[in-house]
């Protein structure tokens with residue numbers, strides 16, 4: 632799995648702008664010339680004088696398509712979804728007692744992500760499976776999503792903050808903060824330093840103010856979460872909180888594991 636620290640500046644582009652500067656970071660690969668813009672990558676629109684687009688250059692479809700592709704490539708590099716790629720709604724068992732409410736809401740959220748969805752559950756309750764399924768669903772439908780495990784995310788942010796880092800801290804922070812769908816797995820298990828706690832708060836506070844779709848899983852009661860984050864979670868108009876009651880989702884699945892990954896070795900004490 633690629634770690635965030637392996638991403639180089641070469642791939643960091645600002646997908647929100649169409650400036651020449653953006654394209655200059657990495658020239659487009661030589662592909663067949665676009666028949667619409669003949670390689671100019673921008674088009675003047677045929678509109679009458681007085682129209683807001685009159686005389687303006689608009690990005691050609693070929694440019695927006697390429698920018699979308701780059702955004703996906705970049706998100707894949709930042710994402711920690713690789714170990715959870717196979718976790719989908721199709722291989723989640725909604726009949727396990729205690730998971731149906733979370734499962735139904737997760738499906739609904741995946742189809743139309745709005746606001747925040749907080750999943751509370753014990754270790755092995757299936758919450759990470761559902762969170763990963765939401766991210767996988769978005770990516771399968773070509774919607775931008777970032778799945779990240781909170782303690783690892785904070786480690787990555789710390790390492791990119793180091794002067795010798797390849798990745799610019801600002802770029803990574805901005806990417807996580809503003810991705811259309813953010814999935815944060817395992818909130819509350821991070822070993823919070825004041826710095827890390829502040830970064831996490833800044834990310835979530837931004838997404839709260841901008842009302843950006845965000846999925847958060849935690850195995851802790853919300854009482855352990857930063858007061859400022861908890862107060863945003865308590866906004867019922869914005870945030871749906873569902874506690875998975877299943878004592879353990881995974882052991883029930885042992886006999887019919889859909890999970891093809893090798894199991895962790897069991898050591899005797």
Ligand SMILES: [Zn+2]
Nearest residue numbers: 665668691693
């Ligand atoms: Zn074109």
